[in-house]
Amino acid sequence: MAIVKLNVIDLEKSEYKGGKSSLCPGCGHDQISNVIIQAAWENGLPPEGIAKMSGIGCSSKTPAYFLGKSHGFNTVHGRMPSVTTGANMVNKDLAFIAVSGDGDTASIGMGQFVHAIRRNLDMVYIIENNGVYGLTKGQYSATVEKGSKKKKGSINSQNPIDLCAMALNLGCGFVARSFSGSKKQLTALIRAAMSHKGMAIIDVISPCVTFANNDESYKSYNYVKENDEVLHIVDYISHYSPIEEVDIPEGQYREIELFDGSKIILETIGSNHDTTNVVSALAAVHEAEKNDKHVTGLLYYNGSIPTTTETLGLTDTPLSQLNEEEGRPNEQSLVKVNARFRGS
Amino acid sequence: MNSNVNNFVINIATANGTGSQSSNLIILHTMFEMGIPVSGKNLFPSNISGLPTWFIIRASEAGYQAPGDKTDIQIIMNKDTWAKDVAALESGTIIIYNEDVKLPIEREDCLAFGMPMTKMARKINPKMAKLMANMYYVGGLAHILGINVDDVIKAVESQFKGKEKAIEMNMQAINEGIAFAAENWNIETEFKAESRTKNPDTFLIEGNEATALGSVYGGINMLSWYPITPSSSVAEGIIKWLPELRTAKDGGITCAVIQAEDELAAAGMVLGAGWAGGRGMTCTSGPGISLMSEFIGLSYFAEVPGVIWDVNRVGPSTGLPTRTQQGDLSMLYEASHGDTQHIVLIPGTVDECFEFGWRAFDYAEKYQTMIFGFSDLDLGMNRWPTEGFVYPETKMDRGKLIRNQKELDAVPNYGRYRDVDGDGIPYRTLPGSGIDPILYRGTGHDEDGIYSEDPIVYQKTMERLKRKIDGSRDDLPAPILREEERKELGIIFYGSMENTIKEIDDILESKGLSVSTCRVRALPYHSEVESFISRHNQNIVLEMNRDGQLFGILRKELPTSLLGKLHSVAYSDGMPPRARLYSEKIVNVLEEM
Structure with a gap:
């Protein structure tokens, strides 16, 4: 008899899976989809209570590949936040998990990204950030770093838009950056984001294997692996089983309690980063950018900002x-x- | 009956932001409460303060509500338009002017009455002299028309509800104006306002407020909006009424209001609300519809209910933002890329603004698509009479909504986009229900909502959507027909032209024509419209735009055999329609036949 692993609401992980991916083999986005499945399963979210939201682009196709038992809306380019807003207003009990790309968010959808944060919409907003427009064959997006070069074409000479820096400046209560190749960190961050009430922005560097995985591309696997400045080890402890297997280090660590009673534990490695200080978070982002590095981890956390539906009474x-x-x-x-x- | 009793047009020329709107509304409401059939038009600039504005008040024993073709009494307060206003007057016009502007009235052929309005106002309150000056022409006018001051008091009290000081000051100014006129204007004039028996039920209200109330009674759950003239007062009306009418037992509000970052987002929020099972709505004008078009196509193709009110202003582009037109009709009907077709509800009265306000949500859920309410600046921002709004006569229609497994099991061979009943309308489930979860998409999809590029699947989907919207024709508000025995000439029109059609009809009848009228109240048009056209020898499609937009729609959809008797009279200059002007255009077309 095979042993079946069940989560806290007695569901197998397969209940959280979606359809077959049609993205390029090795795409970072598929790894993120798997992490979303894992995180939702581990957190014991009822699939029917989740709403999957996306815009247009490679990343925005992925809601078809995860959480097949949840309703979803693959909307139009750059407009996922507004559709999510309308849905959230009439059903505040839904858990919104949204996926967008760097083109979808940082260019055509910049206005809606900004205003969704300003309203503190209650949602998880994952940006699958690869610096290129994949579906139209590899044009640069607005998040590509100055000096970075994709497989074909010239070096990018424009300044990038850093979505974490923007979110921090806009007063977002949960801002994190991660890498599709860092499964453990990403899982903990997405689980924490799911336990957060309010807007949770996770900018995930997700290499485009087809158009920008060459070493001169700052968002290629090799480059990110070598230039990832990890702020801290992130562990997530769910509220329903506080004895989950987590190695808590002997040294300095910080514990943050999330809205649903779950906790996130940050094991500080050498840095003085303070997740309650937006200036320190911005400094970390800008310092990394100056040195052509990627800083990953939970940049900033503030769980006390009222959400849109709360403000409206x-x-x-x-x-x-x-x-x-x-x-x-x-x-x-x-x-x-x-x-x-x-x-x- | 003396034809100058309750039959005259007053034109009041002031500068925007000088408080003249209060004075003008006091005149309008005074005469309305006296039981005189009266209408008011505010011709205002796209500006907050300083640019010229005109207010036209027409008293008409016949009940004509169009602005009228000539001015009988001109009030002149604005130095910037002084010379032009004076020059434009026909011989014999009565002029009431503010002497303190110190500009000449060189019209020996007119009857000019001056009053030092600013000087007199300064004595009451130096700081507010500019605003108060406008109350003096109310007094002067009351004297000339023979209006009893007791009738004015009621309107002043209603205008400055509860503000005792304001009521007192303004009444002082009006009384001083009456006294000054009585003493100095010693010529008896021909125009008189006489009290009639007023129906105590009637009151004046702006179309936009009626639309707002209708929406509140339609169960609106989510209002997203981006400010734009002339639609903002729809949103502001809803916001105003929510606390009183839509507070739940727990003290919370049952409608979320979001001021969006732009019209694209406003439309997206409507779709989000509709998808999640709420009643979402936004209100805008032409420029907003242009921006919303992508989402309108998504609503059509993914079959998501929603409501958008378009209060038409003059296009194209920014156009004349504070003037009126029926220039958005064809855009609404086919908004967004690809083949689309949308249901458009077209009120012509404030009662219909209210009724279509609530009905729009029922149609949206029944047909699972975007429903447009199509009003315009004239109907939306001017005040029109009603005998009171009528409570919705039918229960809310949630359409083919499946809320639990039992309801799902009752639908044989269910698929989100499968035409189970043969009417083109599929069943839908809601996020949060766990029933048949699918990923809604604007991409091609099969009957189960799965992505598909299959040619037959796509073509069949598009045919079904056409069948679905086409099937709504005779379920939508039927046209209002006023038919003559002789089926000589039919006039087909819509929207706020309702307020001018009676006068146009009378002018044409006075020329010996027998005129039937058909007011179209929705698109796709009702089958009654087609039979009306076939019954009449000739038909004119009368509208306030350049190109004849309804004419174009009819020509595309009517049987070719009827097209020979269909003609277009389309004209737009931004002004509310004047009966004489449109009648002449109709006669010209008839003569050319």
């Missing part, structure tokens, strides 16, 4: 579940409205 029942009596004022109220206009 909505009724407790998700609006999409209201019945006719709750959604339409009664006839007597219209009699009163008419009377008021008549001045009587």
Whole structure:
């Protein structure tokens, strides 16, 4: 008899899987999809309570490849945040897991990215960042580093847009950077993001194996492996099983309690990085950029910012579940409205 | 009956931002409460302060609501337009002007009455002299028209609700204006306002506020909007009414309001809300529709319900932002790339703004697509009479919505996009339900919602979508027909032209024509429209745009045999339609036949 591993809500991991990927073999995005499956399973999220959101591009195709038991919406280019906003307003109980790319977010969708953060929409926003437009055959995107070079074409001479720096400047409460090849770090960060209430931005460097995996590309596997400045080891401990197998180091470490009672443990390695200090987070990002490095880990955390639906003072029942009596004022109220206009 | 009693046009020329709107509304409401059939048009600039603005008030015993073709009483306050306003007047016009502007009125053929309005206002309150000056012409006008001051007080109290000091100051100014006129203007004039029996139920309201209220009664759950003239007051109206009408037992609000970063985001939020099972809506004008078009196509193709109100202003481009037009109709009907077709509801009265306000959500969920409400600046931002709004006569229609496994099991051979019932409308499930989870997409998809580039699958999907929208024709609001025995001439029109059609009809009848009218209230057009056209010898499609947009739609969809009796009269200059002008254009077309 085979032993089946079940999560806290008694589901096998296969319940979280999706369709077959049509991305290039070895694509970083597929690794991220696997991590999303793993994280949702380990966190014991009910698949029917998740909403998968995406825009357009290679990364935005991936919701077809994970969480097949969850509803999803593959929207239009750069507009995933607005569709997520509308859905969140009428059903605040859904867990929104969104995937976007660097083209989808940093160029065509920059406005919506910015404003979703400003509103502190309650969602996990994963950017699968490879510095190129893959589906249209490898044009540079706005996140490509100055001096980086893709397989074909010339060296990029423009300054990059750093999405973590932007999120930090905009007051986002959960900002992290990771690498599709760092499975352990990425899993812990995505699990933590799923336990966070409010906007969680995770910028994941995800090499494009077809157009930009040459060594001169700053987002290639080899380059990232050699230039990854890991801020800290990240461990996630879920609220329902506090004795999960985690090696807690003897030295200095920081524990952060998340909204659902889960914890994230950051084992500080030499650096003085303080995740509660946005200036320190920005310094880490800019310092790394200056040295052509990638800084990864949880850059900043603040769990006390109210979300959009909290700010709006909505009724407790998700609006999409209201019945006719709750959604339409009664006839007597219209009699009163008419009377008021008549001045009587 | 003296034809100058309750039959005249007042034109008030002021500068924007000088508070003249209060004075103008006081005149309008005074006459309305006296039971005089009256209408008001605000011709305002795209500006907050300083540019010229005109307010036209028309009293008409026949109930004509168009601005009128000539001015009988001109009030002149604005030095910037002074010379032009004076020069434009027909002989015999009564002029009331502010002497303190110190500009000449060189019109011996007119009857000019001056009053030192600014000087008098300064005595009441030096700081507010500029604003208060406008109250003096209210007094002067009341004197000339023979309006009793008691009738004015009611309108002043309603304008400055509860602000005792403001009521007192403004009434003082009006009384001083009346006294000054009585003492100094010693010529009896021909125009008089006489009280009539007023239906106590009627009141004046802007179309946009009616739309807002209709939406609130339609169960709106999510309003996303981006400010744009002339639609902002729809959103502001909803926001205003939510606390009173849409607070739940737990004290929370049952509609989320988001001021979006742009119209693209506003449309995206509508789709998100509709996809997640809510009733989402946004309101905008032509420039916003241009930006929303990509999402409108997604709504059509992925079959996501939503509501967009377009309060039309003058295009193309930024156009004339504070003027009126019916220039967006063909864009709404076929918005977005590829083959699309959208349902458009076209109110012509404030009662219909309210009714289509709530019905739009039912149509959206029934047909699982974007529904447009199509209003315009004239209907939306001017005040029109109603006898009171009528409560929705039907329960909310959530359409083919599957909420649990039992309901799913009841649908044989279910697939998200499968035409199980033969009406082109499939069943849908909601995120959060766990029932038939699929990934919605704007890419090609098969009957189960799975990605597909198959030629037959695509072609069949597009045919079904056409069948679905086409099937809505006779379910949408039917046209309003006013038919003559002699089926000589039919006029097909829509929207705010309703307010001018009676006068156009009377002008044409006075020329010996027998005129039937057909007001189209929705697209795709009702089968009644087609039979109306076939019954009449000749038909004119009358509209406020350059190209004849409804004419184009009819010509594309009607049987070729009817096209010979269909003609276009399309004209737009940004102004609300004047009956004489449009009648002449109709006569010209008839003469050319």
